[in-house]
Amino acid sequence: MLDYAAPMSALVLFSGGQDSAVCLAWALARFDRVETVGFDYGQRHRVELEVRTAFREKLVAAYPRAEGRLGEDHLLDLSVLGAISDTALTRDAEIAMIASGLPNTFVPGRNLLFLTFAAAIAYRRGIKHIVTGVCETDYSGYPDCRDDTIKALQVAINLGMESRLVLETPLMWIDKAATWAMAHDLGGRGLVELIVEDTHSCYLGDRSKRHDWGYGCGTCPACDLRAAGYRRWAEGGPNRAAP
Amino acid sequence: MLDYAAPMSALVLFSGGQDSAVCLAWALARFDRVETVGFDYGQRHRVELEVRTAFREKLVAAYPRAEGRLGEDHLLDLSVLGAISDTALTRDAEIAMIASGLPNTFVPGRNLLFLTFAAAIAYRRGIKHIVTGVCETDYSGYPDCRDDTIKALQVAINLGMESRLVLETPLMWIDKAATWAMAHDLGGRGLVELIVEDTHSCYLGDRSKRHDWGYGCGTCPACDLRAAGYRRWAEGGPNRAAP
Numbered sequence: 001m002l003d004y005a006a007p008m009s010a011l012v013l014f015s016g017g018q019d020s021a022v023c024l025a026w027a028l029a030r031f032d033r034v035e036t037v038g039f040d041y042g043q044r045h046r047v048e049l050e051v052r053t054a055f056r057e058k059l060v061a062a063y064p065r066a067e068g069r070l071g072e073d074h075l076l077d078l079s080v081l082g083a084i085s086d087t088a089l090t091r092d093a094e095i096a097m098i099a100s101g102l103p104n105t106f107v108p109g110r111n112l113l114f115l116t117f118a119a120a121i122a123y124r125r126g127i128k129h130i131v132t133g134v135c136e137t138d139y140s141g142y143p144d145c146r147d148d149t150i151k152a153l154q155v156a157i158n159l160g161m162e163s164r165l166v167l168e169t170p171l172m173w174i175d176k177a178a179t180w181a182m183a184h185d186l187g188g189r190g191l192v193e194l195i196v197e198d199t200h201s202c203y204l205g206d207r208s209k210r211h212d213w214g215y216g217c218g219t220c221p222a223c224d225l226r227a228a229g230y231r232r233w234a235e236g237g238p239n240r241a242a243p
Numbered sequence: 244m245l246d247y248a249a250p251m252s253a254l255v256l257f258s259g260g261q262d263s264a265v266c267l268a269w270a271l272a273r274f275d276r277v278e279t280v281g282f283d284y285g286q287r288h289r290v291e292l293e294v295r296t297a298f299r300e301k302l303v304a305a306y307p308r309a310e311g312r313l314g315e316d317h318l319l320d321l322s323v324l325g326a327i328s329d330t331a332l333t334r335d336a337e338i339a340m341i342a343s344g345l346p347n348t349f350v351p352g353r354n355l356l357f358l359t360f361a362a363a364i365a366y367r368r369g370i371k372h373i374v375t376g377v378c379e380t381d382y383s384g385y386p387d388c389r390d391d392t393i394k395a396l397q398v399a400i401n402l403g404m405e406s407r408l409v410l411e412t413p414l415m416w417i418d419k420a421a422t423w424a425m426a427h428d429l430g431g432r433g434l435v436e437l438i439v440e441d442t443h444s445c446y447l448g449d450r451s452k453r454h455d456w457g458y459g460c461g462t463c464p465a466c467d468l469r470a471a472g473y474r475r476w477a478e479g480g481p482n483r484a485a486p
Contacts, residue, residue, distance in 0.1 A: 076327075080320050084363045108366040112359045112403045116352055120327045123351040144403035152399035159395050160355045160387035 007032040010129040010168070011122045013114060014038055014073075016052030018214070018226060019133030019171055021199045022179050025186045026170045027131045028065045035071040035125065037118050041078040047205045049075075055198040062194040063187040074121055078114075081107055111144035112153060119157045119165055128166060135171040135179075147172055176229020184233075201226045250275040253372040253411070254365045256357060257281055257316075259295030261457070261469060262376030262414055264442045265422050268429045269413045270374045271308045278314040278368060280361050284321040290448045292318075298441040305437040306430040317364055321357075324350055354387035355396060362400045362408055371409060378414040378422075390415055419472020427476075444469045 010027040014020045014036040027034045038052055056073060059066045085107040111134060118130050134145035143149060147169070154167045171179055183192050195214075200207070202216030202223050209218060213230035216223040253270040257263045257279040270277045281295055299316060302309045328350040354377060361373050377388035386392060390412070397410045414422055426435050438457075443450070445459030445466050452461060456473035459466040 077323050080323065080360075083319060084360070084367060108363040108404045108406075109359055109400060112399060113356065113363075116355050116359060117323075117327070120351040120356075124327060143405040146402065149399060149402040152395065152402050156355060156392060156395040156399045157352060159389065159392040161351045162386040163351075 008129065009033040009035070009125075009127040010131050011118055011125065011127045012036050012131040013118055013133070014052055014056075015133075016048035016050070016055060016199060017133070017201050018176075018195055018199045019135065019179060021055060021195050022183045022186075023131050023133040023170055024059075025063055025065075025183060025191055027129075027168075028059075028063065028069050029186055031129065032069060033071050033127075034066075034069050035074065035127065037074040037076065037121055039076050039078045039114055039117070041081040047207055048200045051198050051200045055194065058194055058198060062190045065187070076117055076121075078117070081110065081113070084108075109144055111142070112149070115150075115153055115167060116157060119161060119163070122165055123161050123163055128164065129168050130165055131168045131170065133171050134169055135174070137173060137175045175232075176225055177232035180230055180233035251372065252276040252278070252368075252370040253374050254278050254280055254361055254368065254370045255374040256361055256376070257295055257299075258376075259291035259293070259298065259442060260376070260444050261419075261438055261442045262378065262422060264298060264438050265426045265429075266374050266376040266413055267302075268306055268308075268426060268434055270372075270411075271302075271306065271312050272429055274372065275312060276314050276370075277309075277312050278317065278370065280317040280319065280364055282319050282321045282357055282360070284324040290450055291443045294441050294443045298437065301437055301441060305433045308430070315368075319360055319364075321360070324353065324356070327351070352387055354385070355392070358393070358396055358410060359400060362404060362406070365408055366404050366406055371407065372411050373408055374411045374413065376414050377412055378417070380416065380418045418475075419468055420475035423473055423476035 008031045010031040010033075012020065012024045012027050012034060014024050015038060024034070024036060036056065038049060040049055056070065059070060111132070115130065115132060118132075122128070122130050132150075134150065136146055150167050150169055150172075154165065157163070158165055170182075174182065180192065183195055196212070197214070200215065203220040204217045206217040207215045209215060211218060211227065212234070213227050216226070218227065251274045253274040253276075255263065255267045255270050255277060257267050258281060267277070267279060279295075279299065281292060283292055299313065302313060354375070358373065358375060361375075365371070365373050375393075377393065379389055393410050393412055393415075397408065400406070401408055413425075417425065423435065426438055439455070440457070443458065446463040447460045449460040450458045452458060454461060454470065455477070456470045459469070461470065
């Protein structure tokens with residue numbers, strides 16, 4: 001029988017980007033103990049890895065639900081991904097679409113690996129819920145972000161680890177505007193400001209230009225997506241709390 | 244429509260152990276081009292990684308089907324596994340059973356990771372078939388070696404990579420005696436001798452003692468399994484070609 005009083009724990013895949021930051025806030029609102037995991041794989045926007053430390057440090061002040069709940073951070077060296085990738089995300093090529101129609105930032109099965117590594121850590125830490133910010137609505141075309149993939153992978157992981165882990169995807173069916181709205185619902189203006197200031201999305205790693213939606217070159221696909229989502233949210237709309 | 248004349252390619256997870264060596268021979272009998280992949284993760288029996296090079300070099304002489312078919316070898320650095328493992332396979336602890344009943348050489352989901360990395364390489368290399376020596380009959384208790392796990396993982400990988408890769412498990416339902424028989428069926432005494440001489444199973448990495456079944460301490464669980472299988476095969480039996 002389920003023990004409803006038992007402490008519930010979660011491990012959040014936290015990259016330092018906007019989506020995973022909202023996922024971290026989402027998890028802190030639901031679970032008694034929340035740990036984070038990040039992956040260092042020589043990505044061009046290493047700055048994501050730097051902002052993630054700052055974000056975690058400032059989180060309790062900006063978001064009281066984090067107090068007493070935010071646990072350890074795990075950072076795994078996945079530089080091995082560079083050995084099986086020659087894409088824009090890890091080298092200096094242009095960000096563009098390749099012939100297959102997939103973004104050439106595509107590392108085949110990258111999220112399968114991230115989630116399986118996270119599951120191994122969760123298993124060792126006795127954590128049941130794994131939270132990831134993957135989403136079908138950002139039009140990135142990554143097949144390893146799709147709901148079918150995640151659900152099939154949960155089955156494979158639980159069979160392979162003889163476990164009952166749960167892969168949670170709170171952003172799967174919402175767009176970037178709704179992600180900003182979720183942040184506001186969870187933590188009000190304080191959390192939104194922290195996400196603007198201390199998360200990073202820009203593919204070029206640009207932290208020199210400040211916009212109302214955060215730092216970035218303002219023209220790469222990641223900046224476009226983040227800016228457009230912020231704009232749609234800021235302009236208000238049904239069920240959206242504008243700033 | 245299937246093009247039956249198209250060259251068929253395979254990627255074999257080749258550790259340098261007996262099982263994966265037989266899988267390599269099996270693949271070379273069926274596919275026009277066969278590449279291999281190995282994982283360096285700080286395992287105590289690193290000697291496996293050393294013998295795999297020797298085995299590949301001697302394979303064409305011992306096994307004519309390898310000629311013109313044996314392609315590239317890929318060696319991936321998975322030292323990151325050490326960070327999520329504190330088990331006997333990577334440290335100096337005793338080889339024994341832990342409380343859960345799983346061998347304490349268990350790295351949660353290790354084969355999920357190996358197969359997903361292999362799938363990423365196969366995707367990049369345009370290879371369709373991935374061959375692994377996992378098996379339900381060696382009583383190791385590893386849940387990530389089970390048939391259900393492999394089949395669920397194939398679905399997750401193909402959804403996540405938008406691919407049609409096939410995970411092949413030629414040893415899934417046969418025991419160690421039948422694995423020796425398979426080697427003999429494929430390549431006769433020459434291949435059996437190469438497997439005896441240039442593959443490695445012993446957990447202690449012992450290459451000083453030579454037995455009729457190969458090198459090893461002769462007393463660890465891996466040696467026990469290998470020796471008992473060889474003995475049962477050598478003593479003959481239904482459908483078994485003894486040496």
